[in-house]
Each structure stands twice: as structure tokens, then as C-alpha cells.
Amino acid sequence: MTGTIARRLASIVPVMCIVAICVFLLLHFAPGDPAAIMAGDNATPQNIAAIREKLGLDQPVWRQFVVWVGNLLRGDLGTSLFWGDSVTSLIAQRAEPTLSLALTTIALAVVVAITLGVVAAARVGSLIDRVVMGFAVMGFSVPVFVVGYLLIFVFAINLKWLPVQGYTPISEGVGPWLQHLVLPSFALGMAYVALIARITRATMLDVLAEDYMRTAKAKGVAAAPMLLKHALKNAAVPIVTVVGNGVALLIGGVVITETVFNIPGVGRLVVDAIARRDYPIIQGVIMVFSGVYVLVNLLVDLSYTLFDPRIRG
Amino acid sequence: MKRLATFCRRNPTIIIGAVLLVLVAAVALAAPSIAGDPVALKPIDRLQGPSAAHWLGTDFLGRDVYARVVYGARVSLIVGLSVAAMSIVIGLGIGLAAGYWRGVDAVVMRFMDGLMAIPAILLAIAMVSLNRASVWIVIVAITIPEVPRVVRLVRSVVLTVRTLPYIEAAVSDGSPAWKIVLRHILPSTIAPLIVQGTYITASAILIEAALSFLGAGVPPEIPTWGNMIAQSRLFIARAPWTIFAPGTALAMVILSVNLLGDGLRDLLDVRLARRMV
Numbered sequence: 001m002t003g004t005i006a007r008r009l010a011s012i013v014p015v016m017c018i019v020a021i022c023v024f025l026l027l028h029f030a031p032g033d034p035a036a037i038m039a040g041d042n043a044t045p046q047n048i049a050a051i052r053e054k055l056g057l058d059q060p061v062w063r064q065f066v067v068w069v070g071n072l073l074r075g076d077l078g079t080s081l082f083w084g085d086s087v088t089s090l091i092a093q094r095a096e097p098t099l100s101l102a103l104t105t106i107a108l109a110v111v112v113a114i115t116l117g118v119v120a121a122a123r124v125g126s127l128i129d130r131v132v133m134g135f136a137v138m139g140f141s142v143p144v145f146v147v148g149y150l151l152i153f154v155f156a157i158n159l160k161w162l163p164v165q166g167y168t169p170i171s172e173g174v175g176p177w178l179q180h181l182v183l184p185s186f187a188l189g190m191a192y193v194a195l196i197a198r199i200t201r202a203t204m205l206d207v208l209a210e211d212y213m214r215t216a217k218a219k220g221v222a223a224a225p226m227l228l229k230h231a232l233k234n235a236a237v238p239i240v241t242v243v244g245n246g247v248a249l250l251i252g253g254v255v256i257t258e259t260v261f262n263i264p265g266v267g268r269l270v271v272d273a274i275a276r277r278d279y280p281i282i283q284g285v286i287m288v289f290s291g292v293y294v295l296v297n298l299l300v301d302l303s304y305t306l307f308d309p310r311i312r313g
Numbered sequence: 314m315k316r317l318a319t320f321c322r323r324n325p326t327i328i329i330g331a332v333l334l335v336l337v338a339a340v341a342l343a344a345p346s347i348a349g350d351p352v353a354l355k356p357i358d359r360l361q362g363p364s365a366a367h368w369l370g371t372d373f374l375g376r377d378v379y380a381r382v383v384y385g386a387r388v389s390l391i392v393g394l395s396v397a398a399m400s401i402v403i404g405l406g407i408g409l410a411a412g413y414w415r416g417v418d419a420v421v422m423r424f425m426d427g428l429m430a431i432p433a434i435l436l437a438i439a440m441v442s443l444n445r446a447s448v449w450i451v452i453v454a455i456t457i458p459e460v461p462r463v464v465r466l467v468r469s470v471v472l473t474v475r476t477l478p479y480i481e482a483a484v485s486d487g488s489p490a491w492k493i494v495l496r497h498i499l500p501s502t503i504a505p506l507i508v509q510g511t512y513i514t515a516s517a518i519l520i521e522a523a524l525s526f527l528g529a530g531v532p533p534e535i536p537t538w539g540n541m542i543a544q545s546r547l548f549i550a551r552a553p554w555t556i557f558a559p560g561t562a563l564a565m566v567i568l569s570v571n572l573l574g575d576g577l578r579d580l581l582d583v584r585l586a587r588r589m590v
Contacts, residue, residue: 014423014426014427015423015426015427015430016427016430017427018423018424018426018427018428018430019427019430019431021427022427022428022431022436023431023439026436026439026440026443027443030440030443030444034443037442037443037444037445137568137571137572137575138564138568140515140567140571141515141564141567141568141571142564142567142568143519143522143523143560143563143564143567144523145522145523145526145542145560146542146556146557146560146561146563146564149542149546149549149556149557149560150557150560152549153549153550153553153556153557157549157550248432248433251432251435252432252433252434252435252523255434255435255438255527256434256523256526256527259526259527260546270435270438271527271528273442274438274441274442274527274528274529275528277442279439279442279443282435282438282439282442283439285435286431286432286435286436286439289431289432289435290430290431290432293430293432294430
């Protein structure tokens with residue numbers, strides 16, 4: 001088991017190296033002069049030269065690459081052009097809102113989606129099934145920001161049930177913290193729920209057709225334990241895989257959701273960096289988010305052994 | 314005629330999706346003759362509700378929302394279709410090579426794994442922010458993260474097909490490798506690529522709108538559904554139509570492409586194509 005974990009952990013290294021190379025190539029093979037674009041429209045040649053020097057763009061390419069990788073290994077993601085602070089510390093300061101949003105969304109989406117998927121599979125062909133499947137297609141099609149503004153318009157502006165936007169740290173109480181996260185989590189979770197509900201339904205349908213399900217039914221196992229214990233547990237591996245792959249969707253969505261709901265997280269940090277052409281921040285956040293994505297999928301791979309003993313060993 | 318009717322009844326999602334899409338494409342093409350000037354300012358008429366003069370009201374600068382929604386369809390469709398075409402052509406080339414020549418495979422697939430680990434929207438933001446805004450840069454920026462998904466799909470088809478007896482027959486027949494790949498393997502990739510192409514179109518339209526919304530899209534003077542929503546967000550309580558008119562258009566177009574994709578997937582019985590958002 002530890003051998004498996006060590007081997008899988010080591011497999012992260014090449015992937016992250018490629019991510020680092022891609023991000024590096026993006027900056028260094030951009031067709032225009034990135035320093036001139038980052039300096040903005042009214043920049044003097046001195047401004048441009050200063051940015052070039054700050055980013056080390058005046059050095060030979062191989063040297064820049066060695067420095068970039070060396071810094072990455074030490075956890076140094078560079079310095080923001082606008083703030084003058086290290087990108088690592090800027091990200092750390094804004095990690096709480098983003099983590100809160102991501103975790104509440106995952107919790108909400110997994111519970112809602114698996115319930116919907118199991119119910120749809122148990123009553124396949126019924127009205128409930130069709131509603132769930134229709135909702136799944138909608139979930140893929142309505143963009144996060146459209147759902148977000150719709151929720152704000154209905155539940156915050158008209159019904160006044162929940163705050164329009166903003167974020168309250170968890171240290172100021174779980175109630176207000178959660179209140180500010182309800183609408184963003186629903187908006188961000190839509191596509192994720194659609195993804196998980198669809199795979200849950202499909203996998204459950206496959207499992208329900210197995211012989212051992214017929215045996216369980218013949219034995220007189222009640223409906224609920226049959227669905228949950230016999231069927232859902234055997235459907236777990238594909239579902240967990242999609243939960244892991246779907247994190248990519250969440251990471252992209254976080255950037256948009258934080259803008260819609262004015263949440264001061266890592267996503268907002270990137271969006272603010274777009275207008276300021278603060279490339280080191282964009283680059284740093286890409287590295288961190290890609291790292292999170294790769295790590296989550298590693299955990300997903302390892303979790304297979306929990307659900308399916310055949311994979312162990 | 315009868316067969317057509319049966320086809321429509323059996324594949325309602327394809328019909329609904331295709332009809333909606335053709336409608337949107339017609340609207341986009343006919344924009345100058347069915348809508349007024351999308352950039353004409355009339356500050357005196359700002360934030361007016363829907364009326365006979367302005368079917369979908371006006372925005373905070375007094376621009377006609379209907380005209381902007383109609384013109385916005387152009388960018389969405391151009392970006393969606395160009396990204397699908399480009400990523401399929403590039404991905405098909407790389408995928409065929411990786412699937413058939415094992416030496417290429419290891420290197421290319423590691424590279425694709427790395428590229429896939431980068432969230433598409435962040436990769437696109439990085440590319441757009443390093444270049445002067447243009448429709449072309451947005452298309453390239455969205456294509457790059459889509460390519461690995463096509464490569465994976467094509468490669469998996471090649472790996473399945475290349476073990477089949479008719480390939481073995483062609484090899485022992487002395488057919489050159491390029492001929493085997495193009496003549497005998499390429500055709501098997503077409504059905505899954507058609508389905509994958511619709512999903513890529515949907516996701517490209519979604520990402521373009523998101524980029525425009527975040528201020529990393531096409532130049533702001535071109536009306537797009539994403540930048541309309543971004544510019545109107547402060548007026549959501551006073552003039553909700555400025556957000557929900559482009560929002561509805563966006564959702565409808567993506568929905569129709571997705572319906573078409575789901576219908577084609579069932580019709581062509583393609584299991585490999587996958588929605589990767």
C-alpha cells in the first residue's frame with residue numbers, strides 16, 4: 001500500500017514539470033513583447049525595460065528557465081508587478097474564501113447529485129427520471145455567471161433571503177459564513193451536480209442489472225438498503241472518478257463565481273490581475289490550481305482501493 | 314417523407330438542437346438587416362425597459378439590447394465553430410501519430426497530461442493577457458486546452474482499431490504506414506469526432522463568454538454576450554433585462570449544441586466522446 005502511494009506520488013512530478021514548462025513557454029513564446037503589453041499603453045521605454053528586468057526577460061532563455069524552476073522548487077512563485085508582494089503570500093492571504101467556496105460546493109454537489117442520480121436510476125423512465133436528466137443537460141448549458149445573477153436577482157434582490165454578495169470569514173461565526181456561501185455554492189455547483197448526477201444514474205443502471213442485485217431482491221432485501229448498500233457501493237468507482245475530474249470544472253468556475261459574488265479569493269486575485277497585466281500572479285495561480293487538480297486526482301486514484309478491494313495490491 | 318418523420322420522432326434532441334442552431338446562425342448572418350446599430354449611444358434613453366422601439370430595452374449607455382444580443386451571436390458562433398475545427402484538425406494529427414507510432418506516444422501523451430492539468434480558463438486568461446486582445450487570440454487561447462482531449466480520443470480509437478485483423482492484413486500486404494493510418498484508421502475516428510466536435514463547440518462558446526465576462530476576451534467594443542453581462546452587472550436591480558437577455562441567448566445556444574451532441578452520440582452509438590468541461 002505505501003509502495004503504491006509512493007509510486008503514485010512520484011508520478012505527479014513529470015506532470016507538474018510539464019505544467020511548469022507550458023507556463024514558461026507561454027510567456028517566452030508569446031508573439032508580441034510581453035513586457036510592453038504588461039507595461040500598458042502609456043508606458044515609457046524605461047517602464048518596459050524595468051519590467052523586462054524584473055521578470056528576468058533580459059536574460060538568456062535557458063537561464064530564465066533554470067531560475068524559474070529553481071524558484072518553483074523553493075515555493076517561490078515570483079513577485080506581483082502591481083502589489084510588489086510575493087505571489088505565494090498573496091495567494092495564501094486569499095486562500096480561505098476560495099477553499100470555503102470549493103468545499104461547500106463539493107459537499108452540496110455530491111449530496112444533491114448522488115441523491116438525484118440514485119432516485120432517477122431507481123425510477124428509470126419515470127417523470128422524476130426525465131426531470132433529473134433534463135436538469136443535467138441544463139446544468140451543462142447555463143453558464144455559472146448567468147445562474148449566479150439569476151440567483152442574486154431572485155433570492156437576494158427580490159426575496160431578500162440571502163446577502164447579494166461578499167464574504168464573511170468563518171472566524172466571525174459559522175452562520176454568517178454559510179449565509180454568504182449558499183448562493184455562490186449553488187451557482188458554482190450546477191454543472192458539477194449535472195456531471196455527477198449523470199454518471200451516478202448511468203452507473204447505477206449498470207449495477208442494478210447485475211445478477212447479484214436480482215439475488216438481493218429475491219432474498220427480500222428492502223429497497224433502501226438494496227439501493228444504497230448493494231448498488232451504490234458497487235457504483236462508487238466511476239462516481240468518485242467523475243467527482244475528481246470535475247474538480248477542473250470547479251477550479252475554472254471559482255474564478256467566475258468569485259467575480260459574480262464579489263468574494264475576495266484567489267479567483268478574484270487572477271481576475272484583478274488581468275486588467276493590470278500582472279502576469280506573475282496569473283502564472284503563480286495556474287501553478288497552484290494545476291497542482292491542486294493533480295493532487296485531488298491522485299487522492300481519487302488512491303481511494304479506489306477503499307471501494308474496490310480487487311484494485312488493492 | 315415517412316422515413317424523415319420517423320427519424321424526427323426517434324431523435325427529438327437532434328432535431329430541436331439543429332433547428333435552434335440554424336435559427337441562431339441565420340440571425341447572426343442577417344444581423345445588419347434585422348437589428349439596428351449595436352453600438353449607437355443614446356444616453357437620454359438609458360436603462361429603459363422593453364418597448365416597441367427597443368424590443369429588449371436599452372443598457373446603461375442607451376444602446377439597444379436587442380441589437381447587441383443579435384450581433385453577439387456572431388462572436389459566439391465564430392469562436393465556437395473555429396475552436397472545434399482547429400482543435401479537431403490539430404488533435405487528429407497528433408492523435409493518429411501518437412496512436413500508431415509508439416515512440417511518439419510516450420512523449421506526446423506526457424505533454425498532453427500536463428496540458429490537461431491546467432484549468433482551461435486559466436490557460437486562456439494567461440494567453441489573452443500576454444497579447445493584444447483580438448478574436449483570433451481568443452480562438453487560439455481556447456483551442457490549446459481543447460487539443461489534448463481530442464488527442465486522447467483519437468489515440469484511443471487508433472489503439473483499438475490497430476489490433477483488428479484488417480489492419481494486420483494491410484500491414485502484411487506491404488501497405489506503407491501513412492496509407493494504413495489515413496485509409497484504414499482515419500475513417501473510424503470520424504463518428505466520435507463529430508460528437509466530440511459538438512461538445513467542444515459548446516464548451517468553447519461557454520469559455521468565450523466567460524473570458525469576455527472576466528475582461529479577458531475579444532476587444533470590449535465588439536458586443537458579446539459575456540461582455541454585455543459584465544458591463545450591466547451594476548444595474549441588475551434596475552434593469553435586469555440587460556443581464557438576462559444575453560444570458561438567455563447564451564444558455565439557449567449552448568443548450569442546443571449540447572442537445573445536438575447528445576442526440577448524435579446516441580444515434581452514432583459513440584461511447585468514447587466525452588464532455589470535458
